[in-house]
Amino acid sequence: MNRFIEVCISPSLLSESHNNFQCTVVTDIFRATSSMVASMGNGANWIIPVSSPEQALSYRTADSSLVIAGEQGGDNLAGFDLGNSPLEHAMQGGKSIVMSTTNGTKAIRAIQNLGTGEILIGAFLNLSKTADYITSKEGNLLILCAGWKGNFSLEDTLYAGALIEKLLQKNKLFSIEKCDSALAALTLYRQVSSNLADYLRSASHYKRLIRKKHKSVEQDLAYSLQIDKFNIVLACQGDKIQILNF
């Protein structure tokens, strides 16, 4: 039986029709899910994704040992330990993290609220292992791009294309025939995959980060586009994001 893959290019386009997927991969390449994989790949205990900076701060009030991380509209947040840079996150070691971002953590919350199946956290950094895990299971797959404030985002769509490419290579049961955005993501990825970094330097999100003068934008881009730096699968388990035993 075919396993259908669909791509939802923005949480704003999520609807009741998306609640019948056995698995959803949420991605926010610049930079929430890349930061999550970087944290967990470098020994963090777990991450709790929340929908607002206020929620993150209230976790800290309850437990001062937590690291609170995130950004809002691309800006760092007062009173937070960390921003949303994968490079910063890679240096945290064995901490427990609460994270609030403009797009990524909101997308996770949106799909959780829809009450669908398993939720994975995807980035180029853990591309193949995530594909291996999905292949080992059954059912249909939704790839949910966090986008930027509800709109299309190039880097998230390209990750969707990369994941689809991996899955199609692994198993002939996977099919994208029901979903135009999956076909578009795959076509785009195949077209630019040999030069992903240069292509993404022309993306609006990269330019937005450059305008915000984040000191590590260029390094974050290079870091986030490393394929398979970590051999881990991240999944939402209860309110936490943790490494799956696989």
Add this chain to the structure above:
Amino acid sequence: MNRFIEVCISPSLLSESHNNFQCTVVTDIFRATSSMVASMGNGANWIIPVSSPEQALSYRTADSSLVIAGEQGGDNLAGFDLGNSPLEHAMQGGKSIVMSTTNGTKAIRAIQNLGTGEILIGAFLNLSKTADYITSKEGNLLILCAGWKGNFSLEDTLYAGALIEKLLQKNKLFSIEKCDSALAALTLYRQVSSNLADYLRSASHYKRLIRKKHKSVEQDLAYSLQIDKFNIVLACQGDKIQILNF
């Protein structure tokens, strides 16, 4: 001064941020805007786009000489003179038409309700003349893809890419640097433009029309992908779509 082009890939993603464009091109290649261009290019007087079949029927009650056209969910409508096939529309001659479709006429109504600037009707059938007209004016351009029931649609996005390609060739002031979906649409179009029909046969919308067993799907596809069959610009003027004197 740069003239920015943005692409909104679905009316579901329209927001207040889209009300500052001097011009919007609405496109629904399969098949509403292709049908509109086919009608008007073959001598129709004008078209009134409406949001529901009931509205179209009430126009007919008021004036029995009107042709009412459209579809709902891809199905033809009882009591309607015409469906949504560009080929059928091309054969209407000098009629006045009221049209209701699942995506295209709703997209036109959505952008009208946002109270933005000039609204044009775009299809491959009138690509170059539309590009000429936009180039002759000033200001920023929004390309609004009608999509399918709120979701991404490949053929509309490829039309957006084709129009962007034309505009960038015509004038160096046009810029897509603020919009990832414009860059993605252009990249996709450049990748598949030499084989548009074959690529679109793998699109979900084409397969949906095939499943609905519309007799003219294959001919409609070929008809709709003809570039510059008509040398006309269509614009919303009051409640009507008419040919612009240009």
